[in-house]
Structure formats: structure tokens, C-alpha cells
Amino acid sequence: MAVLEILTLPDERLRQVSAPVTTFDDQLRAFIADLEETRLAGPAAVGIAAPQVNVFQRIVIVDVSGRKNTPNHGYRVLINPEIAHWEGFEMAREGCLSVPDYTGNVIRATRIRLTANDPWGQPLEFEMEGYEARAVQHEMDHLDGTLFVDRVVSRRTDLFRRKVYQRAGQDPGQKAGQAAGSA
Amino acid sequence: MLTLVGADRPGIVAGVTQAIFAAGGSLGEASMIRLGGNFAIMLMAAVDGGEVRLREALAPVVARLDLRLHIDLAAGGLHQHLTPNVQVRVTGADRAGIVAEITGALAAVGFNILELDTDVAGDPNRPLYLMNIQGFSDRPIEELEAAVAPIRASGIAVDITAVETLIG
Structure with missing residues (x-):
């Protein structure tokens, strides 16, 4: 286990598109453990994406279970996530481990239906809303080289x-x- | 801290910032907006030679675009952001005193306004006043609610919500 270095803007590496995960092995799961340790080591982040630690694979972690009165699915590792359906929109303030000392208002869908794989390659499907849906959308943006600063309104x-x-x-x-x- | 105001037209920002750049200056945080027919600039800038050098550098563009310039020496710098944790939205029939009443009530409980914008909308004969405030408070929302309750009773809608910043 290790806390990994977090890339911060204007590092161009954050702009690349990450590749799908094809091998679900112990090495992948060891990386996920490091990624989670890195998330927990920083300032109260509810999610993290692999590209933030210089690994350009489609892996994100979200966990909004620590927030009061928030519908959530607990600690979730989402590999190769795809949003199959989204609806509603809402503006709220976001910040990012990769953009220290800046926050801004971003519009996100309020409800999403999502497919992904778990760390063993098994298919997952979730319906998410509100804060959890926002966190997933924020993290999934990293997989395509998009940061919340690109969406600030x-x-x-x-x-x-x-x-x-x-x-x-x-x-x-x-x-x-x-x-x-x-x- | 520079404040520049003049009749709105294209090229004000470009003219001002090019003059500062040409003088070897650098810019910090800025807020600029069109208000009525005017364009207003509030801008942090650092220049070797300070106010004298800055006035010299800006004199041509200030004259050309007929701007009013005000300079305050201000301590500044990066990483002095305060993140808002409360948002206050106000709507009501336009009348004198709305802003004074709301901000007075909020100030009385220590609310720190970080950003405020207002607008008048609706039918010209029945104007609607709108105000958005983002600010910081270390008091519970209920205390802010209680502070504005008398204003609400007068028919002004005041919506106070916690602003939470998602860090991801």
C-alpha cells in the first residue's frame, strides 16, 4: 500500500483519454488499494480517478457514505464505467484534488443509470442520484481528460x-x- | 487593487491588460462586469514601480477609452480564497431597502458576504428584484433563518441553503 502522487493542473497528462481495463488481476486490485489510500490521505475527497495518479486506465472510486442524509451505494470501485442514462440538471460547487485552492459551480445530471465492472471484472449496474451521481460524473470526466474547471459556469x-x-x-x-x- | 469604470465598448479589457503587461506587470484575481451601460473592472495587479508606474502605463488607454481609474495599495496574493458555505437567494417586488435589510440582518449574525449580485427583472410596471449572495458563516443555518424571518414576513422570499463543495 502506498499514497501515490497526485497530478495537478496545468499538468498536461491530466488531459489524456484513459484506456479501458482489460485484465482484472491482483496487480489491478493492488493499484485500487493504493488509489483508495491516496484518496483518504488528501482533503476529504469523495472520489478519485486513476488518471489523477498518473495511471491512464478507466478506474474511479467514489464513496459519499460519510455525508449525512445522502442516498449512496457505499464505497464503490467502478471500472470501465459508462453512463447509460441521465436526467435532470443542477448546479453545485466542486473542487478537485488536481486543482488545489479553487472551487467553482458546475452543472451535472441529478440522476444517472450506470454500468461498470467491479475489480474482479463482474458487471455492475447502479441507479444513482444527487451527490453520489455528481461525484461519479466528476470522476468519470477525468477518464476523458476533462476537469471540472472546463465545466465551471x-x-x-x-x-x-x-x-x-x-x-x-x-x-x-x-x-x-x-x-x-x-x- | 485597480478599479476602472467607463462606458461599455469592445476592447476595454484588452487595452487595460495589454498596458499592464507592457509595463512588466502581472495580474492576480479579477472581477469584471457590465453594469447598466458601464463596464466595471476590479483587478489585482503587481508592477515594479507601484502606483506611479501603473498610472503612467495606463494613462494612454484611460484617456483613449475615457475610463475612470482608482488605485488602492492592497496586500494580496495567491491562496487567500475563502470558500462560501451558504447561499442566500432573495426575490420580491422591487422596493427600496431590500438589500440593506437582508445584509443588515445577516451582518448582525456575523455572516461574511463573499459575492453578491442583484438584478431587476419582470414587468417594468411590476418589477421583480432578485439577489444572490454567496458567503461564509460559522453559525447554523437556523440562526440565519431566524435573522431574516422578519423580512420574510414582509413578503420578500429569502431562501437560505448550505453550499457544500464536492471534492473529487
């Missing part, structure tokens, strides 16, 4: 204000259309 967007219009009891339909266009 202005705090002054129509989208941000849409909920307010709804709360004010007005028809959000037209605003929602505009917001989706600008997002």
Missing part, C-alpha cells in the same frame, strides 16, 4: 436563477428553455 447565469423563478411561483418553462440553451 458563471454564477450569474439564467440557469442559476431558474429555481428562484419557480419559487416565485412563475412559469419556469420559458426560462428553462433559455437556460438550457446558454448552458
